[in-house]
Amino acid sequence: MTDKANVLAVEGIGKSFVGFKALDGVDFSIRAGEVHALLGENGAGKSTLIKVLTGVHQPDAGVISLDGQPVHVRDTHHAQSLGIGTVYQEVNLLPNMSVADNLFIGRQPTRYGFIDRRLMERRAREVLAQYDLHLDVASDLSRYSVAIQQLVAIARAVDMSGRILILDEPTASLDRHEVEILFAMIRRLKARGLGIVFITHFLDQVYEVCDHVTVLRNGKLAGSAPTSELPKLDLVKMMLGRTLAVATHGDRRHRPPPEERQLSFKGVGRSRSIAPFDLDIGEGEVIGMAGLLGSGRTETAKLLFGIDAADKGEAWIDGRAVRIRTPQDAVALGFGLCPEDRKSDGIIGDLSIRENIALALQAHRGWFNRLPKREQTAMADRFVKALDIRTTDIEKPVKLLSGGNQQKVILARWLATNPRFLILDEPTRGIDVGAHAEIITLINELCDKGLALLVISSEIDEIVAYSNRVVVLRDRTHLGELSGDEITTSNIMQMIATETGEVPA
Amino acid sequence: MNTRLLPLYATLLICLIAYAACLIQFPAMFSTRVAGNLLTDNAFLGIAAVGMTFVILSGGIDLSVGSVIAFTGVLLAVLITQHGVHPLVAFAVALAITTAFGAAMGIIIHYLQVPAFIVTLAGMFLARGMCFVMTTDSIPIDHPFYAALQGVFYRLPGGGRLTFIGCLMVAVFVVGMIIAHFSKFGSYIYAIGGNRSSAELMGVPVARTTIGIYAMSGFLSGLSGIVFSLYTSAGYSLATVGVELDAIAAVVIGGTLLTGGVGYVAGTFVGVIIQGLIQTYIVFDGTLSSWWTKIVVGVLLFSFIGLQRVLVVLSLRRSAAPTGG
Numbered sequence: 001m002t003d004k005a006n007v008l009a010v011e012g013i014g015k016s017f018v019g020f021k022a023l024d025g026v027d028f029s030i031r032a033g034e035v036h037a038l039l040g041e042n043g044a045g046k047s048t049l050i051k052v053l054t055g056v057h058q059p060d061a062g063v064i065s066l067d068g069q070p071v072h073v074r075d076t077h078h079a080q081s082l083g084i085g086t087v088y089q090e091v092n093l094l095p096n097m098s099v100a101d102n103l104f105i106g107r108q109p110t111r112y113g114f115i116d117r118r119l120m121e122r123r124a125r126e127v128l129a130q131y132d133l134h135l136d137v138a139s140d141l142s143r144y145s146v147a148i149q150q151l152v153a154i155a156r157a158v159d160m161s162g163r164i165l166i167l168d169e170p171t172a173s174l175d176r177h178e179v180e181i182l183f184a185m186i187r188r189l190k191a192r193g194l195g196i197v198f199i200t201h202f203l204d205q206v207y208e209v210c211d212h213v214t215v216l217r218n219g220k221l222a223g224s225a226p227t228s229e230l231p232k233l234d235l236v237k238m239m240l241g242r243t244l245a246v247a248t249h250g251d252r253r254h255r256p257p258p259e260e261r262q263l264s265f266k267g268v269g270r271s272r273s274i275a276p277f278d279l280d281i282g283e284g285e286v287i288g289m290a291g292l293l294g295s296g297r298t299e300t301a302k303l304l305f306g307i308d309a310a311d312k313g314e315a316w317i318d319g320r321a322v323r324i325r326t327p328q329d330a331v332a333l334g335f336g337l338c339p340e341d342r343k344s345d346g347i348i349g350d351l352s353i354r355e356n357i358a359l360a361l362q363a364h365r366g367w368f369n370r371l372p373k374r375e376q377t378a379m380a381d382r383f384v385k386a387l388d389i390r391t392t393d394i395e396k397p398v399k400l401l402s403g404g405n406q407q408k409v410i411l412a413r414w415l416a417t418n419p420r421f422l423i424l425d426e427p428t429r430g431i432d433v434g435a436h437a438e439i440i441t442l443i444n445e446l447c448d449k450g451l452a453l454l455v456i457s458s459e460i461d462e463i464v465a466y467s468n469r470v471v472v473l474r475d476r477t478h479l480g481e482l483s484g485d486e487i488t489t490s491n492i493m494q495m496i497a498t499e500t501g502e503v504p505a
Numbered sequence: 506m507n508t509r510l511l512p513l514y515a516t517l518l519i520c521l522i523a524y525a526a527c528l529i530q531f532p533a534m535f536s537t538r539v540a541g542n543l544l545t546d547n548a549f550l551g552i553a554a555v556g557m558t559f560v561i562l563s564g565g566i567d568l569s570v571g572s573v574i575a576f577t578g579v580l581l582a583v584l585i586t587q588h589g590v591h592p593l594v595a596f597a598v599a600l601a602i603t604t605a606f607g608a609a610m611g612i613i614i615h616y617l618q619v620p621a622f623i624v625t626l627a628g629m630f631l632a633r634g635m636c637f638v639m640t641t642d643s644i645p646i647d648h649p650f651y652a653a654l655q656g657v658f659y660r661l662p663g664g665g666r667l668t669f670i671g672c673l674m675v676a677v678f679v680v681g682m683i684i685a686h687f688s689k690f691g692s693y694i695y696a697i698g699g700n701r702s703s704a705e706l707m708g709v710p711v712a713r714t715t716i717g718i719y720a721m722s723g724f725l726s727g728l729s730g731i732v733f734s735l736y737t738s739a740g741y742s743l744a745t746v747g748v749e750l751d752a753i754a755a756v757v758i759g760g761t762l763l764t765g766g767v768g769y770v771a772g773t774f775v776g777v778i779i780q781g782l783i784q785t786y787i788v789f790d791g792t793l794s795s796w797w798t799k800i801v802v803g804v805l806l807f808s809f810i811g812l813q814r815v816l817v818v819l820s821l822r823r824s825a826a827p828t829g830g
Contacts (some may be wrong), residue, residue, distance in 0.1 A: 076706065092702070092703040092706050093700075093703055094695075094696050094699035094700055094703055094707070094766075095699065096695060096698070096766035096767050097692070097695055097699055101692060101695075101696075105692060105696055105704075105707050105708070106707055106709050106710075108689055110689065114687040114688060115688065115692065117687075156707075
């Protein structure tokens with residue numbers, strides 16, 4: 001820690017939100033001329049840490065020091081003036097204004113009280129020339145690709161702050177070539193002595209461009225090491241943090257795969273989202289989908305369910321070619337999807353349990369064919385019993401239920417439509433441990449009833465517990481499939497971590 | 506070519522075609538007299554529309570404009586005829602009140618995060634109601650200063666009159682263009698209209714700018730009220746009902762995106778002139794109902810909104826598939 005001075009260091013940072021510890025005694029430091037990767041699954045505390053560094057949140061405990069001097073970062077403007085610049089995942093620029101405006105807005109050079117456009121555009125060209133970017137600075141930013149916009153955002157942040165640059169998932173919406181351009185810029189800035197914090201989900205990128213890795217898990221520091229001393233498998237273990245407990249798996253796994261897998265997807269893919277993949281699922285089968293966040297799990301689900309239209313590939317059901325272009329198509333084919341983000345995509349909090357359960361079936365029946373309330377009540381009662389939804393009353397608003405019970409309500413909604421294929425995206429996220437086991441039991445029961453299930457989860461132990469086959473993803477590519485006795489926690493982790501060098505187009 | 510300029514060119518083209526069509530039917534419309542009247546008759550609308558342009562560029566809306574114009578007219582009439590105040594003093598009082606009124610709406614919109622639509626709707630009722638509190642009659646203004654201002658004009662070759670209020674409108678448009686394209690305030694307006702949260706992150710003073718935008722719209726509504734009062738020599742509570750909608754129509758026909766961020770003050774000028782041209786045509790024809798103005802404006806609005814959607818979709822498609830997409 002002493003060989004090269006830390007530009008920015010935080011020690012023992014803690015931050016709580018109403019009873020929830022987002023950060024708990026985290027240490028983190030960055031040196032000049034270093035690219036430092038900050039990793040962790042969703043909710044690990046990465047974004048909270050960034051927000052503390054940039055003054056959006058004030059820490060409850062701990063010290064932030066800049067060049068060894070403790071500082072108190074008041075707000076984002078103060079952070080900028082201290083030399084900490086941030087570029088967010090979603091490019092935060094103004095596409096309706098010119099490149100030069102975007103570089104200088106808020107600090108445009110003026111002459112006699114008016115903006116001196118000529119000077120501003122000349123300075124803009126100078127700033128961009130440092131990165132070998134030669135754009136028409138007077139034309140609208142929207143004319144340029146997302147990658148170029150990202151570079152302009154970085155150029156702006158560096159020009160304004162210039163000591164520490166925080167890049168929050170800058171590569172999330174870039175293709176391989178664009179990532180290369182971005183990395184070239186990062187290396188250039190590193191050579192200039194900037195400290196760069198790089199947040200990403202792509203492990204290959206970590207090894208490609210970063211010098212040091214810090215991993216957060218559940219708001220705590222999970223580990224920190226130079227990239228060169230940290231094999232990928234150890235990194236994955238650090239991120240997922242499983243104790244590799246042997247999961248108890250039943251006979252389910254040994255059930256022979258159905259001779260005919262009725263649902264079959266061939267070469268389905270979408271550029272900038274997920275590389276083409278094949279997937280076959282039969283009735284009574286559970287396919288687990290494992291991979292780190294951002295590996296293309298949710299993207300796969302979205303393609304299968306028609307939320308994103310696939311731009312290549314075909315789908316076959318019962319040997320018949322079908323087209324799934326919208327979620328309506330998918331529902332008509334008997335598909336169901338329980339999304340990852342329950343709160344924003346799944347439940348409608350103010351509606352009652354009965355109404356939430358009836359929703360999908362009602363949509364199925366059309367506008368004018370209203371489901372009689374008596375039937376709705378009977379249906380809700382049946383599912384409340386069948387899925388063991390704990391509530392005092394089926395007329396209770398869903399937002400008052402616990403996470404696990406909300407999850408069951410969504411599940412009930414789809415089960416009411418009598419689906420043949422159900423996609424569960426992170427069914428156990430954010431629910432308490434006891435409810436985990438119940439959801440797993442439920443998955444097993446559904447499978448016994450002949451449903452085809454695709455379950456996406458970061459909990460590898462759980463995937464091992466219920467899957468007949470496991471598909472492993474990394475970097476938006478389906479790497480391969482494990483079945484039978486191959487399905488073990490360590491095999492899955494190994495597969496996530498292995499080097500392939502192959503990258504999605 | 507910059508697709509952003511396309512609506513502006515389209516508006517200009519429509520304006521020229523419309524004028525040419527008018528000329529073929531009524532060659533008498535080719536005169537400085539018609540041109541001069543076009544400016545004079547639409548002066549109050551044009552001035553209000555400049556304020557509306559800034560509001561819409563920032564992604565907002567101001568529905569209080571028509572009521573504020575009427576309020577200003579009534580206030581001036583009451584002050585001048587019943588209290589013996591000199592018109593210039595009355596003008597200053599009216600502008601101060603309307604600017605403060607606009608700023609207050611801006612404060613509510615920004616700090617209480619209430620949609621501009623609702624806040625200015627309330628402002629619309631409030632201003633209109635205040636008219637009736639002052640008087641329910643139509644009060645004629647008969648003051649030597651008014652007569653003097655109305656007598657100021659430049660006689661164009663061919664008999665047209667370039668009146669004081671016509672020139673004032675043109676001046677307001679010129680100042681508006683300078684603010685929009687050469688001041689920091691103008692760039693902040695475009696920034697907020699483009700993406701409010703990005704603008705905030707990039708250090709644009711969003712609060713100050715939002716309040717400034719509505720204050721400016723209030724000021725220009727007041728100025729428009731003064732012009733309207735000079736134009737009609739009276740103050741009447743029920744005057745200029747729905748002028749805000751004419752102003753919005755002029756702004757949209759002028760090529761400004763209703764969602765904000767894109768547009769030109771110059772386009773609004775052409776939008777105002779097109780509306781005036783239709784009215785002039787109806788006057789020349791003599792048999793058409795004046796409601797035809799509304800019908801034509803409606804059709805134009807529909808086609809411009811359609812054109813804007815097409816352009817937005819096209820530009821999205823282009824930016825979605827740049828590199829190897």
